[in-house]
Amino acid sequence: MSMNIQADRGLIRVGGLSHVFHCNHYNAHLQMAVLLGEGIEDGFDPRELLSRGARMVVEYLREKGYSESDLLAEYTACGFGVLRQEDAYHWVAEHSHYGEKTYIHGRPEPSCFFDAGFISGMTGRATREVNCRHAGGGMDRFELGAAVEPLPPFIKNPEAMTDAPARFDFPECAPMSTDVDEQAIIEAVGGMPLIGKPASEGGNGLILAFGVALTIHYADYYNFISYEVYRRMVAIGVPSDMARESFVLAGHVCAFNTLGGIMESDAWDQMIKPMCQDVSDWVHGIVAVVNALGWGVWRVEKIEPGKELVIRIYNSYEGVGFRRLYPPEAGEKQLSFLAMGAVRGIAHLLWKIDIRERPGLNEQLYMQTFNNPKGYWSVEQTHAIAAGDGYDRIVTRAP
Incomplete structure (x- = not known):
């Protein structure tokens, strides 16, 4: 492959x-x-x-x-x-x-x-x-x-991509900098053996890393199954915030297990942790890793430790995918469910459980602390590629 x-x-x-x-x-x-x-x-x-x-x-x-x-x-x-x-x-x-x-x-x-x-x-x-x-x-x-007869084509529109700005290239925002080398991290993640191997090579077709089992999944599959159900729920009168909650929660679970697992890994300790001087650098470090996962280009717009985190996403697979499957523009903005859950999850990893202390990730910790209503951060998507904007923008804030 x-x-x-x-x-x-x-x-x-x-x-x-x-x-x-x-x-x-x-x-x-x-x-x-x-x-x-x-x-x-x-x-x-x-x-x-x-x-x-x-x-x-x-x-x-x-x-x-x-x-x-x-x-x-x-x-x-x-x-x-x-x-x-x-x-x-x-x-x-x-x-x-x-x-x-x-x-x-x-x-x-x-x-x-x-x-x-x-x-x-x-x-x-x-x-x-x-x-x-x-x-x-x-x-x-x-x-x-x-x-069975072949199904009708599911891709309705061409895939529209944009060029992402350089890190921190937001003149309207407060200046930001970090010693975290994003390019080096992307190259290191890209060079890891994260691929399923057949039995002929001693494998079983599973990718086990960072305490989880990974897949290199089809973005169109994720988008199709998510939006087909979500759109049906809204069409019969389910409030959109209720309809999206389970999908956002899936992203929140992913952040805890995958992103948290990465931040507790030996690879993080060896390569990324030495670049980190403070908690904001941990945000920049995990965002750099995300930029090697195919989720789009994530850019940190604002960090107010313990209070607010703002992420812009260019070419988000959810926003671009929605536009491939449906009419050119959606009538709502909060449609990047994975991104909303993941950004909130990053905030929870650093300011709800403090992953820097390596607490050990398990279901009990997730239910008792990470997903506990006490101290649960809000999350909102203010800009959406699905709705015609140039990027997704996710804002999560402490209660």
Whole structure:
């Protein structure tokens, strides 16, 4: 798999599509947020939507010339696991990110919807999961059904990108500087072996790093499953702030586990921590790491330690992705759910639990302190690429 990191645009390109690094906790919570859409509309099945999103991406790649072997290799390299055809009617996931590393709160059920959609897009046949680790089974197993017609193209508009300004190049804002070398950090992260390896190379198709399991996921998949459910919720009268909350929470969970895991890692201690003189430098350090994850180009506009953090995001995968999927401009601005949760999460990492003290990240700490209503920061998106602005702007403030 050829992965092209375009740091000046905040992009990771694989096979012509934008990819983003995300952890198993984000993937689990985002999937659970989508499943909350059950019953909001007659005939709408969020489980089918989760599979359809994967199928659409794979069908797009097949149109661009991908072979079955190309798709299987990319599935593994992106950290989704290892797929194998068992017989004419069955595939198995010998290893599966969604089967082994994600989770569902509540009743166990087959939940490898992405895998099923990936196989369906690859084979051109309806696919359902008949055995699932989450439901107490062994290896994830999928059964093929009848042939299916290709889905309509899901990309409606071209991908519009902009040039990001240099760090701190905001004349209207207070001057800011740091000794944190962003370019060196981006190059170091880009040089890490964050790729799933096949069994022939001693791997299992999973990417384990920073205490989490990572995927190099399809940005279009994330955007499609998120916005299709969110738009349906708002259409039936669910207040937009309530509809977005579960999606923002997924970003908050991601910040705790992935960004927090990075800041507690040996790699951080060895390379980035020596550059940090104060808490503001920790913000600049983790933002530099984010700029190697395919989330767009993050720029720190303002830091008032313990009180306020403002981040601008150029080419955010959510804003750019919304414009690819829907009409040119949205009628609202607070649509970059991951970014809102992640920016709030960075503030909580530094001013709610103080990650600099390496408290040890676990579910108990998350529930008792990080996600505790006491001292919970507000978050607002004031500018949005989805709404026609040149960048996303996220503001989080202490209560």
